[in-house]
Amino acid sequence: MGLLSSKSKEILLGPLSKNNPVIVQMLGICSALAVTSKLEPSIVMGISVTAVVAFANVIISLLRNTIPNRIRIIVQLVVVAALVTIVSEVLKAFAYDVNKQLSVFVGLIITNCILMGRLEAFALGNGPWAAFLDGIGNGVGYAVILVIIGFFRELLGSGTLLGLRVVPQAFYDFGYVNNGLIILPPMALIVVAVIIWVHRSRNKTLQEN
Amino acid sequence: MIMNRDSNIYTVVYASVMVVLVAVVLAFTSQALRGYQKKNEDNDKRQQILRSIHVKATANEAETRYNEVIKEAFLVNDKGEKIEGDAFSINVVKAFAQHTYPVFIANVEGKTKYIMAMQGAGLWGPLWGYIAVDDDRNTIFGADFSHAGETPGLGAEISGAAFSSRFSGKKLFYDNTFKSVAVVKPGKSVANRDYVDGISGSTITSKGVDKMIFDSLNGYVQFLTSQNQ
Numbered sequence: 001m002g003l004l005s006s007k008s009k010e011i012l013l014g015p016l017s018k019n020n021p022v023i024v025q026m027l028g029i030c031s032a033l034a035v036t037s038k039l040e041p042s043i044v045m046g047i048s049v050t051a052v053v054a055f056a057n058v059i060i061s062l063l064r065n066t067i068p069n070r071i072r073i074i075v076q077l078v079v080v081a082a083l084v085t086i087v088s089e090v091l092k093a094f095a096y097d098v099n100k101q102l103s104v105f106v107g108l109i110i111t112n113c114i115l116m117g118r119l120e121a122f123a124l125g126n127g128p129w130a131a132f133l134d135g136i137g138n139g140v141g142y143a144v145i146l147v148i149i150g151f152f153r154e155l156l157g158s159g160t161l162l163g164l165r166v167v168p169q170a171f172y173d174f175g176y177v178n179n180g181l182i183i184l185p186p187m188a189l190i191v192v193a194v195i196i197w198v199h200r201s202r203n204k205t206l207q208e209n
Numbered sequence: 210m211i212m213n214r215d216s217n218i219y220t221v222v223y224a225s226v227m228v229v230l231v232a233v234v235l236a237f238t239s240q241a242l243r244g245y246q247k248k249n250e251d252n253d254k255r256q257q258i259l260r261s262i263h264v265k266a267t268a269n270e271a272e273t274r275y276n277e278v279i280k281e282a283f284l285v286n287d288k289g290e291k292i293e294g295d296a297f298s299i300n301v302v303k304a305f306a307q308h309t310y311p312v313f314i315a316n317v318e319g320k321t322k323y324i325m326a327m328q329g330a331g332l333w334g335p336l337w338g339y340i341a342v343d344d345d346r347n348t349i350f351g352a353d354f355s356h357a358g359e360t361p362g363l364g365a366e367i368s369g370a371a372f373s374s375r376f377s378g379k380k381l382f383y384d385n386t387f388k389s390v391a392v393v394k395p396g397k398s399v400a401n402r403d404y405v406d407g408i409s410g411s412t413i414t415s416k417g418v419d420k421m422i423f424d425s426l427n428g429y430v431q432f433l434t435s436q437n438q
Contacts, residue, residue, distance in 0.1 A: 037361070068220040075227060082231045086238050093245035096253060096268065104358060184362055 015141035027113040042150030046143025054135030060123040061131035261339035289431030329421025364414030375405040392419035
C-alpha cells in the first residue's frame, strides 16, 4: 500500500467496514436480498456493481467540470445505464447461465442507490483517481456483504457452495435437512441484520444511543 | 475555455453529443458480442430440448450431444403434414401464428421420441418449453419448461426438474380424444384426464403452464393421431 497516500487509503478502505454502503449506509439492500440465494450470482453481482461504480465514478469525475448543472442527474443516469448495458451484454456473451440467474437484477444495477449516491456525493467533487478508488472501495464493500450472505444462504439452504456439495451425505442420513426458509428473501434480511449486529458490536463509534 | 454552463444552448448540445456517443458505444458493443451471444442462446435451446428427453449436457457439449441424439427436425402443419422449414431456428411464436409446428425426432437408447415445442404466458412474461412423447405419440416421456421472468422461488420453480418430472408417464389422450395434461392446485384432481400438481403459491404461472400445454399441443393433434391408427 506504499503507493497510496493516507487519504487514498481511507477512500479505498473506509467503505469496506466503517463506511460500508450496505450495512452502514443501508444502500443497495434490495439487490442484496434478491440475488444472494446462491454464492455464484452473489459474486458475479458484486463484481458487476464494482466495475460499474468504479468506471461511472471515473467518467463522471472526468466530466465533472463540463456537466451542465441542470441535467447532471440525467447525465449520471445515462453514463450508468450505458455501463450497465455493456456489463449485461458481456455477461450474456461470456457467463450466460449466471446472467439468466441474475435476470432483471443486472438491469436494476442502474437503480442501485450506491451508484447515484457515490456519483452525487463523491465523483462530482473529486479527481478521477480518487473517484476510481472510491468506486472500487464501495463496490468491494458491497460485494463482500453479498458474498457473506450468499455463503450462508447457499450453505444452509442448499447444502452446497458454488454448486458443489459440502454437507456430507452422512448428515442427511442422520436426519439433517436443508433449511428451505433461508432461500427466501426475508431470511436474507435477517442475515443482513445479524451481520450489522456483529459489525456494530465491534465498532463502538457506530453505535447510536 | 470559458463557457456558460447554464445556458440552454450548452445544455442541449451537451445532451445531444452525449446521447450520440453513448449510442455509438452501445451499438458497437452489441455488434461485437452478437456472435458469442447467439452461440450461447443456441446452446441453451439445445440444452432445453435435450432436458425434455432426460439427456443431460453442459453448455459446451450441448451441440455434440444434440447432433448425436436428434435424428430429424422438421415442421408440420395443423393437418399433421410435413412442410419445409428449419425447426430449430424458427421463432416458435411466429411459427404457431402461421399454424406450423416444430417437431424434433430423437433416438434415446434405441427408442424413438417425438419432441414438440410449447409457447405460452405466465404471470410476468412468456413461458416456453419442450415436451417429449413416446412412439405411441400419447405417453409423455419428459418435459422441460422455461420462463422469462417468473417470481424466483415461486413461479420460477417450473423450470426445475422437480416440476417437469411430474409429467413423465402422463397421457395426452383420454378415450382417443386430445385432453392434454392438466396442472391443478396441489391436492385437487380432475376427472377424465391426466393431471399433475401445480406449484403452491403460484396459481397464475401454474394456470399459464396448463393453458400453454393445451394450446400448443392442440396444434399437434393431427400429427400425433395421423400415424396412430
